[in-house]
Amino acid sequence: MNIHIKNGRLIDPKNNIDALRDVFIAAGKIAAIGTAPSGFVADRVLDASGLIVAPGLIDLAARLREPGYEYMATLESEMEAAVAGGITSLACPPDTDPPLDEPGLVEMLKHRARNLNQARVYPVAALTSGLKGQELTEMAELVDAGCVAFSQADAPLTDTRVLMRAMQYAATFGFSVWLRPQDNFLAKDGVAHDGEVATRCGLAAIPVCAETIALATMLTLARETGVKLHICRLSSAAGVEMIRAAKQQGLAVTCDVSINHVHLSEMDIGFFDPNCHLIPPLRSLRDRAALRAGLLDGTIDAICSDHTPVDEDAKQLPFAEAEAGATGLELLLPLVLKWVQQDNLALSEALAKVTLQPARILGLDAGHLSVGAAADVCVFNPDTYWKVEPGALKSQGKNTPFNGLEVQGKVRFTLIDGKLVYQTQAAF
Amino acid sequence: MNNPQLNKHGELQHLLTTEGLPVRIVRDILDKAATFVDVSDGHEIKKVPLLHGKSVFNVFFENSTRTRTTFEIAAKRLSADVVNLNIASSSTSKGETLLDTVDNLCAMHADMFVVRHAQSGAAHFIARHVAPEIHVINAGDGRHAHPTQALLDMFTIRHYKKEFHNLRVAIVGDVLHSRVARSQIHALSTLGVPEVRVIAPKTLLPTLVENLGVQVYHDMAQGLRDVDVVLMLRLQHERMQGAALPSAQEYFKYYGLTEEKLAYAKPDAIVMHPGPMNRGVEIDSRVADGPHSMILPQVTFGIAVRMAVMSILAGNA
Numbered sequence: 001m002n003i004h005i006k007n008g009r010l011i012d013p014k015n016n017i018d019a020l021r022d023v024f025i026a027a028g029k030i031a032a033i034g035t036a037p038s039g040f041v042a043d044r045v046l047d048a049s050g051l052i053v054a055p056g057l058i059d060l061a062a063r064l065r066e067p068g069y070e071y072m073a074t075l076e077s078e079m080e081a082a083v084a085g086g087i088t089s090l091a092c093p094p095d096t097d098p099p100l101d102e103p104g105l106v107e108m109l110k111h112r113a114r115n116l117n118q119a120r121v122y123p124v125a126a127l128t129s130g131l132k133g134q135e136l137t138e139m140a141e142l143v144d145a146g147c148v149a150f151s152q153a154d155a156p157l158t159d160t161r162v163l164m165r166a167m168q169y170a171a172t173f174g175f176s177v178w179l180r181p182q183d184n185f186l187a188k189d190g191v192a193h194d195g196e197v198a199t200r201c202g203l204a205a206i207p208v209c210a211e212t213i214a215l216a217t218m219l220t221l222a223r224e225t226g227v228k229l230h231i232c233r234l235s236s237a238a239g240v241e242m243i244r245a246a247k248q249q250g251l252a253v254t255c256d257v258s259i260n261h262v263h264l265s266e267m268d269i270g271f272f273d274p275n276c277h278l279i280p281p282l283r284s285l286r287d288r289a290a291l292r293a294g295l296l297d298g299t300i301d302a303i304c305s306d307h308t309p310v311d312e313d314a315k316q317l318p319f320a321e322a323e324a325g326a327t328g329l330e331l332l333l334p335l336v337l338k339w340v341q342q343d344n345l346a347l348s349e350a351l352a353k354v355t356l357q358p359a360r361i362l363g364l365d366a367g368h369l370s371v372g373a374a375a376d377v378c379v380f381n382p383d384t385y386w387k388v389e390p391g392a393l394k395s396q397g398k399n400t401p402f403n404g405l406e407v408q409g410k411v412r413f414t415l416i417d418g419k420l421v422y423q424t425q426a427a428f
Numbered sequence: 429m430n431n432p433q434l435n436k437h438g439e440l441q442h443l444l445t446t447e448g449l450p451v452r453i454v455r456d457i458l459d460k461a462a463t464f465v466d467v468s469d470g471h472e473i474k475k476v477p478l479l480h481g482k483s484v485f486n487v488f489f490e491n492s493t494r495t496r497t498t499f500e501i502a503a504k505r506l507s508a509d510v511v512n513l514n515i516a517s518s519s520t521s522k523g524e525t526l527l528d529t530v531d532n533l534c535a536m537h538a539d540m541f542v543v544r545h546a547q548s549g550a551a552h553f554i555a556r557h558v559a560p561e562i563h564v565i566n567a568g569d570g571r572h573a574h575p576t577q578a579l580l581d582m583f584t585i586r587h588y589k590k591e592f593h594n595l596r597v598a599i600v601g602d603v604l605h606s607r608v609a610r611s612q613i614h615a616l617s618t619l620g621v622p623e624v625r626v627i628a629p630k631t632l633l634p635t636l637v638e639n640l641g642v643q644v645y646h647d648m649a650q651g652l653r654d655v656d657v658v659l660m661l662r663l664q665h666e667r668m669q670g671a672a673l674p675s676a677q678e679y680f681k682y683y684g685l686t687e688e689k690l691a692y693a694k695p696d697a698i699v700m701h702p703g704p705m706n707r708g709v710e711i712d713s714r715v716a717d718g719p720h721s722m723i724l725p726q727v728t729f730g731i732a733v734r735m736a737v738m739s740i741l742a743g744n745a
Contacts, residue, residue, distance in 0.1 A: 199634035200447070202548040202571030202610055207635070271432055272549030316527050318547035320570075 001043045002026045003418060004036070008048025008379060012055060013352035014368035023053055025375040028418035032371060044420075046413055048379050054351050055367050056088025056376035056414065058358040060256050060304040061232065062329055064121070065396075066109065068097025073309035073396040075109075078329065079118040081395035083422040085330040086378030086411040087305075088119055091362060094126040095153035101126035101137045103145035110146045118421050120376075122148045122362060124178060127166050131155035136166055140173055148362050149176040149230065154279055156184035160217060167227040176228040176363070179218055181239065182280065186210035191320045193235075193283040197266040203319060206281050208236040215239055219246050222253060230361055231255035234300060235280035237290030244299040254361050255299070257291050258306035259335045260326055264288070264401055274315050274322030275401040278306075292343060295353060302357040305332040309397020327390075327397035334407035337382060341408070347382075375418035384410035432555055439744040442555045442564040443737050445573035446615040453740075454618055458583050460736035461729070464505070471728045473501075478739040479508035482539040486512045488567070489526075489545040494703055495567050495577075498727065499542045502734035511538070526550070527557060534559050540741060541565065548572035548607075563741040565734075571605050576737060577702050578611035580730040582619060584722050585657055587729065588698050592619040598651055598693075599624065599642070600683065601661030601710050602632045604672075608702045609661055610640075617641050627651035628683065631672040648683060652692040658720075660685055660701040663710045676709045686712040690720060698722045 003025040010021040010033065017033070024032040024040055031037050062082065065073040082090055092109075094100035100109065106123050113121035125147035129135040133156055142150075150170055157163050157179075170177050190206030192198040198205040215231065219242065222229040234240060234257050243255050260278055265285045269276045276282055294300040308325025315322050332354060340350045359367030366376065385408050390398035414422035431448055435441040440453050466472040484503040486496050496512065503510045515529060524532075526545075533541065540563045543551050548570030555564040568574040582592075589595060597616055603609040603626050616624050617640075626637060627645040638644055645651030652658065667673050685699065699711075699720045707713045716723060 194635045196636045196639050199636055200610070200640065202569075202573070202607060204571075205635065271552050313525060313527075316525070318526070318545065318550040318553045318569075320547050320549075 001418065002040060003415070003420070004042035004045045005048050005053055005377070005379060006045055008051050008053035010053045010369070011348050011351055012369045013348045013356045015370055018348050023369065023377070025415070025418045028375055030369050030371050030373050030375050033369065046379065048412070050383070051379050051381050051412055052347070054378050054380070055355040055369050056378045056416065057086050057333060057354045058362065058367050059087050059090040059307065059329065059332060059354070060302055060358045060361060061258070062087070062090040062092055062305055062307040063095070063309065064092050065309060066096060066112070067105065072311045075112050075116060077394065077396040078307070078309065079113065079116050081329040081393065082119040083414040083416070084394045084411060086333050086380055086414050087329055088376035088378065088414065088416045089122065089364070089366060090119055091122045091124050091148060093124050093151055093153040094131065095155065099126045099131045100124070100147070101129050101131070103138065103141045106142055106145040106147055119416065124149045124151045126150070127152050127177060128157065128162065133157040133159060133162060136169055139170060139175055143173070143175060149178045151178040151232070152180070154180060158184050160221070163217070164221050164225065167221050167225040171225050171227040174228070176230055178230040178232050180232040180280070181211050181214035181218055183210040183213045186213065191277060191281065192269060193266045193281040195266055195284050197269050201269065201272065208238050208283070211236050211239045211280065212242060215242050219251065219253065223251060229253045233258050233261070233280055233306060234291065234294070235261055235283050235287065237287045240290045240294040240299055244294065244297070247299060254301045256302040256304050256358070256361070257295065257300050259303050259328060259332055260306060260401065261288065261291055262295070262303060262339050263335060268401060269319070272319040273401065274317065274319050275326060275399055275403065277319055277322050277324045278326060279324045292339070301353070302361055303332070303336060303353045304358070305329055307395070307397070309395050310399045312398065315399050325399065327393060327395045327400050329395055330393050331388065331400065331402055331407070333378070333380060333411065334409040335402070337409040338407055375415055377413070377415040378411060379413040380409055380411045382409050384408065386410060432552060435744060440740055441744060443575050443741065444551045444555060444564065444566045446575045446578050446611045446618065447573070449575070449614070449618060451618050454579070454582070454615065456740060457579055457733065457736045458586060460740060461583050461732040464732040464735050465729065471725060473505055473728065473731050473735070475505045475507070477507040479503065479506035479742055482742060483509040483511060483537065484540045484542060484738065485533055485536070485538040486510065486542045487515060487533060488513065489515045489543070489550070490568070491516050492544055492568070495544065498730045499567060499734055502731045502738060505731065506735055506738055508738070526553070530554055530557050534562060538562060540738060542567050544568045546570055565737060565741070568607055570607065571610070572607050573611045574607040575611050576730070576734050577608050578615040579737070580726060580733040581612055581659065581700055582615050583729045583733050584700060584726050585698070587725070588722060589656060592616070592621045595621050595656045596623045596654060597621055597625070597657040597659065598627055598655045599659045599661065600627045600648070600651070600685065602663050602667060603628055603637060603661065604632045604634045605664065605667070606661050612659055613640050613642055625651050625655065629673070632667070648689045649692050652689060655693045656697055658685065658690070658693060658697060658699045660699065660711050662702060662704065663706055680709055684708070684710055684712060685715050687714050687718070690715055700726055703727070
């Protein structure tokens with residue numbers, strides 16, 4: 001099927017394009033940009049007048065909840081949510097039940113996802129067996145089964161010798177290790193940033209040093225072992241500064257932040273809003289400003305949704321008892337656009353954080369629309385304003401701190417491998 | 429953000445915290461409480477039929493004898509029907525969710541819930557979910573708030589000191605884990621106390637506590653100097669386990685209120701404690717039972733203050 005996306009504003013950060021250009025798709029790939037290749041006959045023309053044509057979004061952290069937590073979400077519901085959000089590839093963390101620590105589980109997940117014929121799923125396997133932080137998983141076998149990296153998700157790994165060994169072993173094969181920095185002792189029982197709001201509300205706190213101490217350990221071990229280290233969900237100004245320094249010293253570390261932390265702070269907890277119970281905790285306004293600055297100067301490479309669908313019962317509890325996390329697949333693009341508007345950024349620069357950069361972290365030749373690349377495309381209207389209504393989200397998770405917020409940007413078409421997997425009607 | 433304690437007319441709908449409680453409402457409560465105290469007859473509390481035909485549910489998800497009892501007495505003095513539910517040992521342990529419990533209690537036609545829960549924010553959570561005609565009184569939620577305790581402390585201070593604007597008040601002890609301390613700090617600043625101090629080792633103070641408007645001291649001799657009111661906090665025994673303190677003996681030596689330490693305060697200083705006291709840990713018996721101690725009047729006034737809160741809420745139907 002040949003598709004012609006016409007009259008759109010093409011934004012392709014990798015190729016440095018931000019201009020009105022038509023896109024021609026044939027055999028699932030980008031066939032040409034600007035002018036049609038000779039003999040191209042479109043089977044379908046998508047009118048992108050007034051719309052932005054961008055690479056499909058790539059999300060570094062989306063929990064699909066399978067296997068084990070199907071009452072919270074299913075592959076079907078979340079994959080539909082992904083394409084509705086313009087996301088064409090996503091990495092899912094291993095904190096399922098059982099955790100993704102065996103090749104069979106990974107193969108089953110890949111198989112289930114493939115049959116749905118929607119977003120591409122890249123499983124991140126457990127770094128240690130059962131995420132228990134004691135024994136290594138069969139990393140090479142897991143990669144053969146389709147894993148792209150190894151992580152502890154939010155499970156603690158307190159034994160630094162195990163961590164060092166895991167990094168050494170991963171480095172042997174050139175595998176990536178993704179870690180969220182948090183000292184388990186300092187964070188014990190904590191549910192909010194150790195600051196003014198936790199003090200006022202009487203919530204058990206997680207100090208910034210829980211992040212920086214763990215980060216220091218991880219960076220030290222990455223230097224020692226030469227492993228490809230990716231830091232997940234940075235939350236503090238001090239953490240940003242440490243990554244900045246490490247990069248300046250030449251360490252090949254990458255890192256991401258969740259879109260929630262780009263927009264929210266501890267202040268949003270208000271009167272104990274359980275939707276603001278997130279991991280890591282929402283920190284101070286100063287920390288939020290530092291995260292934004294870190295994104296701009298390249299210290300933070302990517303933004304993820306940290307999509308965590310939670311069933312309603314698990315959120316209908318007092319703050320500390322409510323399950324942590326927020327739904328995010330359908331809000332990632334609108335919230336990136338909000339950030340662009342608030343900080344007056346170049347759209348291309350911001351979109352790189354959810355396309356090209358996450359692709360690089362995943363080690364994929366994706367996140368761009370070069371001729372010959374897979375036609376994973378997101379076409380959206382940047383000027384459509386809409387109000388976040390949890391009930392209207394396709395994700396089974398309705399838990400969002402952005403409930404009721406007016407956002408901008410609505411996906412019109414999502415294409416994967418040149419196939420139209422999602423479309424909405426034009427707004428008149 | 430709407431203040432969840434007030435109705436659309438700005439009247440008290442629930443009493444959840446002293447934070448953000450308008451000063452006119454605080455004064456109303458204290459004034460109303462005064463009408464229930466018969467000063468001619470010791471500090472006898474009058475019986476009045478203001479809540480006749482109303483039912484008050486004491487819903488305690490965390491064990492408490494004293495607070496529950498004073499609420500029960502207060503409700504009975506107002507002629508309300510009182511139902512005591514000790515949920516710590518019933519429904520939730522059978523797997524019922526908090527929301528289910530609340531829905532069930534609403535269906536029993538309660539007019540007022542007095543709620544205690546181990547989680548900070550639980551009272552706010554319950555207030556958000558009850559039917560609009562039901563009033564919620566927070567009888568202590570986690571480390572967050574214990575507004576009636578703070579209000580009875582304010583009543584006691586006003587009773588003995590008359591004014592707030594010329595006072596120096598010290599709060600001593602485990603501020604980090606104390607809902608009482610948080611509620612006291614907000615109430616004292618609302619009433620215009622110019623200087624509120626907290627005195628504790630660093631392990632028992634929350635981060636940025638000074639942002640609540642208090643001055644931080646780690647030394648009793650300095651912190652108690654020239655204060656008018658000393659508010660002692662209870663020290664939980666489990667603080668020794670979490671490496672917050674080395675021992676009860678060392679704590680008593682440096683932070684326990686003895687006559688020697690109290691001598692740094694003004695000669696007419698009053699000493700208060702929310703109870704139950706750990707004698708020989710945070711307070712010496714000679715102080716607890718001595719002439720400066722207002723600990724027993726606090727308990728009596730607590731009934732009047734709780735009566736005031738209940739009758740004001742019932743009037744704001």
